[in-house]
Amino acid sequence: MKETTLKEIAETLGISITTVSKALKNYSDVSEKTRKAVYALAEELNYTPNSFAVNLRTKESKTIGLIIPEVVHHFFSNVINGIIAEAEKNGYLVIILQSNESLELEKKQVALLINKRVDGIIMSLSNESNNDFHIKEILRKEIPFVQFDKISKLIPSSKVIINDQKAAMEAVQHLIDKGCKKIAHIRGLENPQNSIDRFIGYKKALEKNGIPFDPKLVYACKSITFEQGVVFAKQIIEDDLGIDGIFVITDLVAIGVLAHFNEIGIQVPGQIAIIGFSNWFVSQVISPKLSTVDQPNYEMGVAAFGLLLEEIVCRKNGKPFEPKIVELGTSVIVRESTLKK
Amino acid sequence: MKETTLKEIAETLGISITTVSKALKNYSDVSEKTRKAVYALAEELNYTPNSFAVNLRTKESKTIGLIIPEVVHHFFSNVINGIIAEAEKNGYLVIILQSNESLELEKKQVALLINKRVDGIIMSLSNESNNDFHIKEILRKEIPFVQFDKISKLIPSSKVIINDQKAAMEAVQHLIDKGCKKIAHIRGLENPQNSIDRFIGYKKALEKNGIPFDPKLVYACKSITFEQGVVFAKQIIEDDLGIDGIFVITDLVAIGVLAHFNEIGIQVPGQIAIIGFSNWFVSQVISPKLSTVDQPNYEMGVAAFGLLLEEIVCRKNGKPFEPKIVELGTSVIVRESTLKK
DNA sequence: AATATAATCGAAAACGTTTTCGAAATTACC
DNA sequence: GGTAATTTCGAAAACGTTTTCGATTATATT
Structure with missing residues (x-):
């Protein structure tokens, strides 16, 4: 040939x-x-x-790398979609790697991409990750770099984020508006920024409404799974603290809670209202339909590539680059699971 | 730097x-x-x-391309997962492109990958696609090529498939075993092989059990969506043909049917039993839980990369390559939506 | 017709690696 | 000490492109 x-x-x-x-x-x-x-x-x-020759000569591959915790995930697959589409529109292809929420693997993936000499890297950190050596290495080599969703504030790079605190406040406020008096929070893991921020938003909403914060009403996930939701649903019934509303870190866990309540005959929202986060697809097809916070997944991908391209172009022209932060809006989606009258 | x-x-x-x-x-x-x-x-x-130099010299990029109809899809994201993992294990990276079920776009994506000189291509065809020029071009250039899931039998390449006919037969047999007398089929689009084969499987199962085939009981999807399921659910009630069981082309459509039946108070499985296909995640979290046919998604990805690698190695050694077909097993998963006593 | 200006071309270096093949240096052997 | 065998090294070509810069040719200007 x-x-x-x-x-x-x-x-x-x-x-x-x-x-x-x-x-x-x-x-x-x-x-x-x-x-x-x-x-x-x-x-x-x-x-x-011959693109190999072009790459060698021009020192660019017109390829970018994307590292995410997991591909099989409604949120991330939507972001991937946005990134791929926008990249292609600009003549770039996308190599996707998975960290499986493992710091070790994440380091390896970064090394692979640097080795491959991609023109830039877009990344959502794994849970354990922070401002570690492999990230510093990306910055030191001045490889264009954008964080999205699960970011570290310590890393000076462009970022695409939502305002998790504000979004969480709005979700909890919605529960309060619907008449909930004793609101629990099923929070995420200890480390991730969005887990922390949503927790802070929860507390701020309570404070704003003069409701005392009670740490006994906070359940901390060990893993972000359906099963974890089931476990906490049982726990909540067992604890019997008079909870009448729950703000859950993410829809997946929320539908676990919902499924268990359905099974044992707890009325949702009658006895307990539930609101999730992220607007997963399943939330609109279960019964009762889950209220949630919508975040613009696809747009996040588009924005992330946009920022990356800005940096790529800027650096190619030898100019210094000033990281930018894009904050996208969220909105509370009211469905059946919070519809008390 | x-x-x-x-x-x-x-x-x-x-x-x-x-x-x-x-x-x-x-x-x-x-x-x-x-x-x-x-x-x-x-x-x-x-x-x-410097990988650019290595690529140029060795004439290989250690990168493969993957083209799928859509990323945001439970089945495909699982396959992606398998492919990426297996590829990485063997020192390959994966560029992912989406055809969005458009033949035009699919052709463009193929051209992009050929241009990029990937070492091989894995692909699931878009609905409109068949043995077109762009595919022939891949074969003519002797670029290692593997089809999976949505394949064309006309294209002489390695393939990873399931036995759709057999799987569909088993699903329908399950409905019959549960006592269904009048079984409808919500089938997929006209073109795709798996849509055709599942339809054939449906007919064979009826035939085997001495049930006459009635074309009025077959509903053909215009799109594979939740909403399409809702539409046919209404239609089925309106037609009032005494249907007591439905075999649906895929879970997404099936839960649309289920959602509408739930809403208007049709008992599932009491009045009508439903079985889907593909074992989407949502099927186990809705109520009633949806019976379905499980297909090994992740393993499909692993197998696809395996076949591709075989061809890559074979061609590198200048030997002629004989395409292989791997058929993976499926199993009926019995949940609540078919559990008549 | 001589000179100045503009339009068109090509030689050659460079990007960084891999691999062939012959040369040089070392060791072994009688 | 001379030859043969073995070990160790390096010059050079090749992969296919891009780009600089000087050379050549054609056109315009007096």
């Missing part, structure tokens, strides 16, 4: 490789006549530039 | 580039002494080979 090269075109046309190359890139110092001839022959021979 | 090169190591050590290269690759014609020295300095200078 012989691929046509510039050399081949040059030889059959009796001109130099230089001229062929310049003709194809529409340089001004090649005559209309030869330009047309080159284009015609290139078309005929089905010429496509 | 100067990267260390072989040249640099060679100069500071006072030896040739050749020797450095060979030392790092443990060639036998370099003495233990210089080998150690090279390794030490390479380590110290944090040397990593």
